[in-house]
Amino acid sequence: MSSTATAPAALSPRARFGRTATDLLAEREDLAVVIAEISAQHLEDAARAHPERVINVGIREQLLVGTGAGLALNGIRPLIHTFAPFLVERAFEQITLDLAHQGVGGVLVGSGGSFDMSGEGRTHQGPADVALAATVPGMVIHAPATSDEVEATLRAAAADTGLHYVRVSDRAQRTQIPADGAMHVLRTGSAERGSARRPPLTLIALGTVRDAALEAARALDATLLSSTTALPLDGAALRAHAGAEVVVIEPWLAGTSLAAVAAELDDAPRRFLGIGTSRTELRRYGTPAQHEVAHGLDAAGLVRRIREWSRPTDSPHR
Numbered sequence: 001m002s003s004t005a006t007a008p009a010a011l012s013p014r015a016r017f018g019r020t021a022t023d024l025l026a027e028r029e030d031l032a033v034v035i036a037e038i039s040a041q042h043l044e045d046a047a048r049a050h051p052e053r054v055i056n057v058g059i060r061e062q063l064l065v066g067t068g069a070g071l072a073l074n075g076i077r078p079l080i081h082t083f084a085p086f087l088v089e090r091a092f093e094q095i096t097l098d099l100a101h102q103g104v105g106g107v108l109v110g111s112g113g114s115f116d117m118s119g120e121g122r123t124h125q126g127p128a129d130v131a132l133a134a135t136v137p138g139m140v141i142h143a144p145a146t147s148d149e150v151e152a153t154l155r156a157a158a159a160d161t162g163l164h165y166v167r168v169s170d171r172a173q174r175t176q177i178p179a180d181g182a183m184h185v186l187r188t189g190s191a192e193r194g195s196a197r198r199p200p201l202t203l204i205a206l207g208t209v210r211d212a213a214l215e216a217a218r219a220l221d222a223t224l225l226s227s228t229t230a231l232p233l234d235g236a237a238l239r240a241h242a243g244a245e246v247v248v249i250e251p252w253l254a255g256t257s258l259a260a261v262a263a264e265l266d267d268a269p270r271r272f273l274g275i276g277t278s279r280t281e282l283r284r285y286g287t288p289a290q291h292e293v294a295h296g297l298d299a300a301g302l303v304r305r306i307r308e309w310s311r312p313t314d315s316p317h318r
Contacts, residue, residue, distance in 0.1 A: 012172065251297060
């Protein structure tokens with residue numbers, strides 16, 4: 001009688017963070033993980049194997065960051081983790097003073113940003129995390145969109161000495177790219193669109209909007225670029241592939257990355273549009289998918305918004 005083995009279920013991005021952190025603790029004695037209760041279930045093996053280097057401070061987010069900074073000041077590379085709104089918004093003063101002002105590095109790992117945990121209410125939603133993190137001098141911001149990208153990003157950030165924010169989302173994407181900081185071309189628009197009447201359209205997808213952006217790019221016959229790194233941007237690739245109309249799509253506050261993109265694309269006249277979460281607060285819990293539609297971040301919403309904005313070059317309103 002034959003039997004078939006069932007393949008193990010793929011780890012979610014947050015669970016993959018836990019496994020990668022566990023592996024890194026075993027590989028490096030100069031690394032520690034600091035948490036505030038959140039994701040303790042993904043670090044149980046690590047806590048048993050390295051109890052002195054898995055530090056749970058309880059629900060005290062300012063202490064979480066301060067503890068990580070203290071470790072960094074003593075030569076330990078800290079992985080500092082909790083939900084995004086608690087990590088970046090609640091403990092922002094500690095990030096700026098205890099880490100950045102002291103000139104020490106660390107890896108901040110936030111999960112549940114924007115509307116990933118919409119069912120928990122507004123306290124667990126953090127659409128402003130990337131905008132805030134971008135104001136911290138020297139901060140490198142990553143937005144991996146698959147479990148494999150999470151592991152590669154964490155390993156690279158841990159190997160560095162600077163300050164990194166890794167935004168982990170369980171809304172994993174089907175489309176995967178190398179987590180190397182480069183801007184990758186996922187689709188090239190046809191030459192017909194780049195006519196005298198309608199200029200080439202370029203979409204830039206950051207974070208967990210990649211699949212919807214790819215569907216929209218096909219419908220719009222647009223070029224699509226994507227990177228796992230939101231800051232700094234791959235300026236050379238942007239300049240090599242960006243057309244005259246550029247749309248930045250991101251699953252955090254709309255317009256967050258527009259200034260950085262525009263600064264890299266100052267070599268020619270271009271029009272820019274930023275699409276992301278609205279600054280209008282949604283007061284119904286809903287599901288992440290419902291929030292995505294409400295913010296116009298689903299494929300149909302993207303196509304509709306971009307078509308309303310993009311216009312022929314001979315328009316009198318141009």
